[in-house]
Amino acid sequence: MICKCPKCDGALEYNPAYDKMECPYCGSAFTTHEAMAHQRLQDNAVKMTAPSANNNAPVGGWENNPYAQQTEPEQASTQAIDTNGRITMECNIYTCTACGAELAVNGVEASTFCAYCGQPTIVFSRVSHELMPKWVLPFRIQKDQAVNGIREKLNKGIFVPREIKNFEVEKVRGIYVPYFLFDVYYYDWQRLRGTVGSGKHKKTKYFIREAECEFKKLTCDASKQLNDESSQRLEPFDLRVIKPFEPGYLSGFYSDRYDLDDKQLTGVAIGRSKELFDREIVKSVSASNVHIVENNPKYQVRNAEYALLPAWFLTFRYKNEPYTMLVNGQTGKVVGAVPFDKTKLISMFVTLAVVSSIIFTILMSFLLSGNMDGDSVGDLITIIGAVGFFFYATGIGAFNSVRKNIELTKASRTAKFVRERQDDN
């Protein structure tokens, strides 16, 4: 998938800022179309060579040698038709020996660590024929912008440990995440129950909604490595500007391999259609506490197309646990929570607890020492108890929310994936 510079034969890289393929050696720039046209001419003229025997060496061994990079085996862009009549393309698959993640490394990109688990254990695995994506959404956010986005978020976090704030920029990697884009027709007849009015005028009302929706390019991520919750938080992608796939867009980036095909994702696509459809219907009802009490959905998956969508991955390790933060490669949306410095948090909690306890004790003493009768004291204690309960619920809810977000950031899915593979063996 490498594209060579027509002028100096250096490896071109896709520059999201200018939507062009640029040569880091001579500075020339070409449109993706021009670069690919040149590459096709080159491919016709020169027969591509097979991978050499030393390809099992870690990629990092040759990453600093541009000449070595240009002679490595990933220079294949050969297309073929598989037994199902689908167009495939030749890719070089790299495997992480620590977590089992498989990435198609494109262009001259080389890495000394796995984007999922952060371990320096990436090795070239094999050349593989992969289903050719129909669509690609090119990166719009450059690496610097992604890094700045992450830094801005991390610097705002007063409990974020310093070693995480000072993350290594080299560990931010651009990855095209595999998705299937589904066209789904969804129809439903629903009876909904809701509450209208307030106070004494509160009434339960029933509503009927009959509606249909043509979901176009509904995104379902096709990588087991990426948690569905995380990939959905990366959304939305503006797919109005998606482009027909050209291998040139991958130059300089990784692309994750899909390991869930369109058939396996059909249920997910229908589930997402239902979720989105129901949410819109509920929003259309002018009442509170709206629930669907009866429905009769009908749906049809009309089309599924393979696409690559862009994301920046920052992988870091903290206390021996891998964490991954994501940045939407089109919009710059940062996804992922980071672990917090427990010492700082406990210090703040204890200080606040001591100060507030003193203030509340003084306040309570003042109130109780006044001329209040027994009933008033009882009422006061009940009110303060309710406020206290609210505080506890708020605090515990906030901590739970952060804990859940941090769990998502932890690459536990990766570990599960490895275990599944081990079980298979």
Place this chain on the structure above:
Amino acid sequence: MDQLFLIIAIAYGVIMGIGTALAITGIILKKSNKHGDSKGDLFDFNGTQVHYIRREQL
């Protein structure tokens, strides 16, 4: 009676103090660690719209 009020005041003061500290630290932690908590609304893009055939209130 005064002693009883004092004990109640201290007990409630401590309980409220811990609750307040828990709420404040929890909210600060959540706000400072809130990155992309929400899922994207796919209706924002791609021109997808729900077409209503029937809307009624019973």
